[in-house]
Amino acid sequence: xxxxxxxxxxxxxxxxxxxxxxxxxxxxxxxxxxxxxxxxxxxxxxxxxxxxxxxxxxxxxxxxxxxxxxxxxxxxxxxxxxxxxxxxxxxxxxxxxxxxxxxxxxxxxxxxxxxxxxxxxxxxxxxxxxxxxxxxxxxxxxxxxxxxxxxxxxxxxxxxxxxxxxxxxxx
Numbered sequence: 048x049x050x051x052x053x054x055x056x057x058x059x060x061x062x063x064x065x066x067x068x069x070x071x072x073x074x075x076x077x078x079x080x081x082x083x084x085x086x087x088x089x090x091x092x093x094x095x096x097x098x099x100x101x102x103x104x105x106x107x108x109x110x111x112x113x114x115x116x117x118x119x120x121x122x123x124x125x126x127x128x129x130x131x132x133x134x135x136x137x138x139x140x141x142x143x144x145x146x147x148x149x150x151x152x153x154x155x156x157x158x159x160x161x162x163x164x165x166x167x168x169x170x171x172x173x174x175x176x177x178x179x180x181x182x183x184x185x186x187x188x189x190x191x192x193x194x195x196x197x198x199x200x201x202x203x204x205x206x207x208x209x210x211x212x213x214x215x216x217x218x
Contacts, residue, residue, distance in 0.1 A: 060137075062121035068143065069170070075140060076121055083116060083137035086146075093150045093167065094160040101136055104146075113146055114139035148174050 060078040067073075071092060073084040090100035104115045117134035138146060148171050155164035180187040188195065 060116075060118040060121060066140075069147070074121070076118060076137065078116065078118065081114065082140040083114070083118070084140050084143055086113075086115065086136045086138045089138075089143065089146055092163070093147070094155050094158045094163060095150065104136060104138065113142050144174060147171075 060076040060083065063075050063077045063082065065072055066075055066084070068084070069092070071088050073088060076083050086100070086104055087097055090097050103109050104113060105117075109115070116137050118137055119132050120135050147167060150167060152164040152168045152171070155161075155167065177187045177189075186199075
């Protein structure tokens with residue numbers, strides 16, 4: 048059974064770079080081969096109360112789903128100073144879109160963020176359609192990437208063609 052509480056804080060994550068993610072510039076850290084991004088900017092982007100979001104991300108199935116972990120921020124680890132740095136909450140990079148997909152856009156509108164809610168709702172609809180295509184067809188491609196999908200189909204067809212010793216092709 049999967050663990051349903053936030054794991055112990057670990058100071059071993061390393062900064063590996065920055066990414067642009069839907070208007071955010073996020074520090075990416077790595078721990079045991081898994082990339083993480085800070086969770087708070089996602090809550091702020093959606094206009095969600097951070098204290099409530101932090102509680103939700105840190106417990107129950109959400110902690111498992113998002114791979115939530117607490118790490119000391121790499122930029123201050125080992126730095127001198129009188130205060131002890133506090134761990135920050137991170138979620139797995141490969142699950143960040145799932146977090147955004149589960150944000151209630153109606154609540155964003157109530158909090159006065161109608162433009163952000165409209166944008167996020169459009170993304171949620173796109174992601175739902177892509178997930179449906181993946182689950183029903185086994186493959187999905189981002190709009191505008193039809194050329195890459197065509198190349199992939201050609202590669203698959205080429206690999207499916209097997210040449211017999213006599214030189215004839217079998218499909």
